[in-house]
Amino acid sequence: MSQKIANRTTGLVDYKELETNILSSIREGRPLTGRDGALTPFIKKLLEVSLEGEIENHLSTESEENNRRNGRNSKTLNTSSGSFELFTPRDRNGSFEPQAVKKRQTNLHPELEKKILSMFASGMGYKDIASHVEEIYDHKISAAEISSITDKLLPVINEWRSRPLQSVYPIVFMDGMFFKVKEDGRCVSKCMYNILGVDQEGKKEVLGFYLAESEGANFWLGVLNDLKERGVEDILIACVDGLKSFPTAINSVFPNAEVQLCIVHQIRNSLKYVSSKDVKSFMSDLKKIYQASNKEIAENYLLELDEKWGTKYPMVIKSWQNNWENLSGYFKYSDPVKRLVYTTNPIEGLHRQIRKFTKTKASISALYKQVYCAIKKVEEKWTMSVQNWALTVSQLDIFFPNRLKIELN
Structure with a gap:
């Protein structure tokens, strides 16, 4: 009997044959792992040898004398080195519990689910993940299976969305974004409300996200109440877009919060109602307002804007006048604070x-x-405080006395 046949009979591994196969694979440019990899039959052999040893040990220590081998079961085992048919020995009494590869276990690589979650977290779709898994692991996986694996995120998400928050956030940005989602076989539009806070150390933190049919002040009211229930007692400056009744909703929950409407949103909304031939000239006059050095000068420029354009674009001018209280708050701050709060750019x-x-x-x-x-990926990069935070928080402490809870050693 040749050494190779003897090894197969006795359950030993022919390492010389393994070495030959690996070297041959390397010379021919074939992979060691995955589909047709040289290591795949080696792993199969090792596992079957281990299982044979396990059943021999089980039978030798079995209290019932009549228990004995009862053939083998086969199943397809998916491993990081490829898929293969594995033969698992069984006993007559059914008391044998293999440990190398347990009953009903079909995946040898426990990291597969972690890999799938990682790919999903990187923005890959179900089809791309399935294709990648099949290519790397030689394992076919359906979109339903991937969805089932990623569903393990749901309790984590629910816990994260209900986690306790800090009592004071100096600056909070609030804005909505729209998505097309599948619901009852139809494609519908949904608005995702996102809240980005800057804590007292200047670190950015996503406080939560909420889904609704459309963006509206009434829904924001519920969102703000949720923040309060999770521990937020005070917000110094709330930076938001020009959604109607939004400032009222904010102040009904956080009455001492200063609302700063986004200048960029106000400009965008204004230009929608300005003729294309007037946009350049109109924008030149608008810049004088929002780039003014102080509020008094800005108000003078606003009067000039009304005199020049009020007759032609009364609705636009009226919007600036009606929102001026919440648009002009940033003028009283120094440049570091101004740059941080006059737009909702951070949340955008x-x-x-x-x-x-x-x-x-x-x-x-x-x-x-x-x-x-996506949020967890982005937050990984938020390791530093926002720019010029030391100057910013000093200014905020002056304008909002006794509201920050900063303890100095």
Whole structure:
């Protein structure tokens, strides 16, 4: 009997044959792992040898004398080195519990689920993940299986969305973004409300996200009440877009919060109602207002804007006048604070990152998972305080006395 046949009979591993196969694979440019990898039969052999040893040990220590071998079961085992048919010995009494590969276990690589979650968190769709898993692991996986794996994120997301928050946030940005999602077989539009806070150390933190049919002050009221229930007692400056009744909703929950409407949103909304031939000239006059060195000068420029354009674009001028109290708050601050609060750019930057993870239309459940993963990826980069935070927080402490809870050693 040759050494190779003897090894197969006795359950030993022919390491010389393994070495030959590996070297041959390297010379021929074939992979060691995955589909047709040289290591795949080696792993199969090792596992079957281990299982044979386990049943021999089980039978030798079995109290019932009549228990004995009863053939073998076969199943397809998926491993990081490829898939193969594994033969597992069984006993007559059914008391044998293999440990190397347990009953009903079909995946040897426990990291597979972690890899799938990682790919999902990187913004890959179900089809791309399935294709990647099949290529790398030689294992076919359906979209339903991937969804089931990623569903393990849902309790984590629910816990994160209900976590306690800090009592005071100096600055909070609030804005909504729209998604197309699949609901009852139809593609519908949903608004995701996102809240980005800057804590007392100047660190950015996503406080939560909420899904609704459309953006509206009434729903924001519920969102703000949720923040309060989770421990937020005070907000110094709330930076928001020009949604009607939004300032009223904010002050009904946080009465001492200063509302700063986004200048960029106000400009965008204004230009929608300005003729294209007037846009350049109109914008030149608008810049004088929002780039003024102080509020008094800005108000003079606003009067000039009314005199020049009020007859032609009364609705636009009236919007600036009606919103002026909430638009002009930033003028009293120094440049570091001004740059931070006069627009909602920080949260719009977050929205751009979220968009990278939500390119495909998905169910509401999948959207929650995608948005959460996107947020956690973005937060990994938020390790430093916002720029010039020391100057900013000093200014805020002057304008909002006794409201910050900063303890100096």
